[in-house]
Amino acid sequence: xxxxxxxxxxxxxxxxxxxxxxxxxxxxxxxxxxxxxxxxxxxxxxxxxxxxxxxxxxxxxxxxxxxxxxxxxxxxxxxxxxxxxxxxxxxxxxxxxxxxxxxxxxxxxxxxxxxxxxxxxxxxxxxxxxxxxxxxxxxxxxxxxxxxxxxxxxxxxxxxxxxxxxxxxxxxxxxxxxxxxxxxxxxxxxxxxxxxxxxxxxxxxxxxxxxxxxxxxxxxxxxxxxxxxxxxxxxxxxxxxxxxxxxxxxxxxxxxxxxxxxxxxxxxxx
Amino acid sequence: xxxxxxxxxxxxxxxxxxxxxxxxxxxxxxxxxxxxxxxxxxxxxxxxxxxxxxxxxxxxxxxxxxxxxxxxxxxxxxxxxxxxxxxxxxxxxxxxxxxxxxxxxxxxxxxxxxxxxxxxxxxxxxxxxxxxxxxxxxxxxxxxxxxxxxxxxxxxxxxxxxxxxxxxxxxxxxxxxxxxxxxxxxxxxxxxxxxxxxxxxxxxxxxxxxxxxxxxxxxxxxxxxxxxxxxxxxxxxxxxxxxxxxxxxxxxxxxxxxxxxxxxxxxxxxxxxxxxxxxxxxxxxxxxxxxxxxxxxxxxxxxxxxxxxxxxxxxxxxxxxxxxxxxxxxxxx
Numbered sequence: 001x002x003x004x005x006x007x008x009x010x011x012x013x014x015x016x017x018x019x020x021x022x023x024x025x026x027x028x029x030x031x032x033x034x035x036x037x038x039x040x041x042x043x044x045x046x047x048x049x050x051x052x053x054x055x056x057x058x059x060x061x062x063x064x065x066x067x068x069x070x071x072x073x074x075x076x077x078x079x080x081x082x083x084x085x086x087x088x089x090x091x092x093x094x095x096x097x098x099x100x101x102x103x104x105x106x107x108x109x110x111x112x113x114x115x116x117x118x119x120x121x122x123x124x125x126x127x128x129x130x131x132x133x134x135x136x137x138x139x140x141x142x143x144x145x146x147x148x149x150x151x152x153x154x155x156x157x158x159x160x161x162x163x164x165x166x167x168x169x170x171x172x173x174x175x176x177x178x179x180x181x182x183x184x185x186x187x188x189x190x191x192x193x194x195x196x197x198x199x200x201x202x203x204x205x206x207x208x209x210x211x212x213x214x215x216x217x218x219x220x221x222x223x224x225x226x227x228x229x230x231x232x233x234x235x236x237x238x239x240x241x242x243x244x245x246x247x248x249x250x251x252x253x254x255x256x257x258x259x260x261x262x263x264x265x266x267x268x269x270x
Numbered sequence: 271x272x273x274x275x276x277x278x279x280x281x282x283x284x285x286x287x288x289x290x291x292x293x294x295x296x297x298x299x300x301x302x303x304x305x306x307x308x309x310x311x312x313x314x315x316x317x318x319x320x321x322x323x324x325x326x327x328x329x330x331x332x333x334x335x336x337x338x339x340x341x342x343x344x345x346x347x348x349x350x351x352x353x354x355x356x357x358x359x360x361x362x363x364x365x366x367x368x369x370x371x372x373x374x375x376x377x378x379x380x381x382x383x384x385x386x387x388x389x390x391x392x393x394x395x396x397x398x399x400x401x402x403x404x405x406x407x408x409x410x411x412x413x414x415x416x417x418x419x420x421x422x423x424x425x426x427x428x429x430x431x432x433x434x435x436x437x438x439x440x441x442x443x444x445x446x447x448x449x450x451x452x453x454x455x456x457x458x459x460x461x462x463x464x465x466x467x468x469x470x471x472x473x474x475x476x477x478x479x480x481x482x483x484x485x486x487x488x489x490x491x492x493x494x495x496x497x498x499x500x501x502x503x504x505x506x507x508x509x510x511x512x513x514x515x516x517x518x519x520x521x522x523x524x525x526x527x528x529x530x531x532x533x534x535x536x537x538x539x540x541x542x543x544x545x546x547x548x549x550x551x552x553x554x555x556x557x558x559x560x561x562x563x564x565x566x567x568x569x570x571x572x573x574x575x576x577x578x579x580x581x582x583x584x585x586x587x588x589x590x591x592x593x594x595x596x597x598x599x600x601x602x603x
Contacts, residue, residue: 004469005469005470006438006440006469006470006471007440007470008314008440009287009289009314009348009349009363009440009441009472010349010350012349012362012363012440014351014359014362015358015359016351016355016356016357016358016359018358022391025388025391026389029385029389030389032385032388033374033377033385036377036381037376040377040417041376104374104375105368105370105371105372105373106372106373106374107372108338108366108368108370108372109368109373109386109433109434110389111338112338112364112365113361113365113390114358114361114390115361115389
């Protein structure tokens with residue numbers, strides 16, 4: 001270390017707020033850190049690799065005959081459903097990981113450093129985009145192997161972007177849970193309780209017309225239904241309908257509500 | 271600009287800007303008043319020690335001063351910046367090395383330091399260069415690319431300190447920096463701490479080791495049950511509690527009787543003979559020692575050694591808090 005004297009604390013001119021540019025760079029650094037952590041513990045990718053492969057094959061062969069008369073006929077229903085479902089499942093891990101991360105000693109250092117508070121939340125969530133991308137690509141690959149053909153590659157790419165975007169927005173709900181829940185067990189318990197009705201009581205696996213009326217009402221307010229429906233229109237017909245825009249704006253609404261909430265609870269705790 | 275004006279005003283009044291100024295800091299955890307109306311005035315430069323047993327509230331004080339924990343009462347300023355309303359300004363002036371290593375277990379030493387460097391605003395190349403420098407300085411170069419899971423406890427603490435020094439802060443908090451270190455590493459740590467002061471930083475450290483406070487700190491606050499029970503230099507604290515002891519080693523054991531008599535008379539105190547050839551007496555007035563030494567020579571009593579024993583901080587601690595300092599590891603909060 002140099003023997004040069006530092007600028008005395010009393011002689012420094014300091015701003016009490018973090019500029020936007022620093023906030024962005026802090027967030028990217030935190031995302032880089034999360035990526036390094038994912039690389040060190042590849043088990044974290046289990047839910048976005050094994051699950052889409054298993055679920056796509058399993059559901060196609062299990063329900064294909066019963067619901068659509070054949071596996072081939074069922075693929076246009078199930079593939080968009082699995083796409084939305086795996087991305088949603090991947091997004092619930094956000095809460096658990098955030099909770100685990102915040103309990104680590106290193107967060108004590110982050111808290112006392114002059115870095116933007118939101119970067120500590122934003123970093124892991126940006127890194128999660130990789131996870132959604134893996135889940136989505138694998139589902140497409142398995143679907144293709146089983147014989148599913150999408151309307152056009154442009155539509156397939158747009159569909160992938162939609163699903164990844166929606167999963168990222170929804171992950172803020174679970175981020176809030178991660179911030180307010182006392183332990184990781186609580187986070188994962190509540191997350192699963194939210195996930196299962198959202199994933200299964202939707203149009204993801206069966207045509208909604210087969211459901212009893214009261215259940216149809218629930219399915220019709222379930223945001224998953226709109227994402228799945230938008231994905232179906234894109235993949236099967238190559239068209240963008242109302243459901244697409246509802247999904248885009250609905251997801252954006254989640255971000256608008258949950259980002260400030262999460263940050264507020266996070267700051268209160270920090 | 272605002273800060274600049276404030277500073278000039280302060281100087282114009284002839285007031286010094288303190289590194290830390292705390293008034294009546296309070297933190298309550300449930301029923302427990304962990305920190306109860308603590309005042310601190312710590313000038314810039316030098317080393318200040320918070321000395322106290324486990325659970326005394328030292329870490330809680332640090333957590334509040336480093337903006338990690340909101341106080342339930344009172345206020346504090348770091349170089350004139352309020353810890354509640356100017357948190358981001360405060361954070362630019364401090365760095366913290368906590369009790370448990372605040373580093374990423376799953377990442378390598380190099381990755382840890384690079385990430386902290388990037389977060390502190392260094393460019394990618396500057397962060398990488400600084401990481402390598404620090405790893406070298408703390409003798410961790412060989413383990414630079416191993417994950418911390420493979421580091422020993424001592425290595426982890428060194429990396430933790432290195433992480434706090436990526437950019438040298440004007441005010442450095444060290445929470446029990448040498449707990450669990452072997453004697454050699456402890457001396458190294460002390461040297462690092464002293465060098466940080468020579469290069470312009472102010473250090474606030476906590477310790478349970480009286481010797482450490484004595485060796486390092488310019489001033490010491492003794493903390494017990496959330497209160498500051500005494501404050502001053504190590505010398506002042508000792509002087510406030512006990513008297514020093516004069517210790518005479520005799521060249522000839524047969525002189526003990528005479529020495530006891532002469533010493534008792536001149537120092538006007540009861541001298542004792544704790545072991546053969548050794549005479550000790552409480553030394554209330556150091557001036558009289560000269561008279562004593564002359565009297566001993568005139569009586570042809572030869573000395574093998576003369577020394578003065580100051581009261582130990584251990585005795586100080588016991589007197590102040592009513593508990594021995596080495597009270598062991600009762601759950602630190």
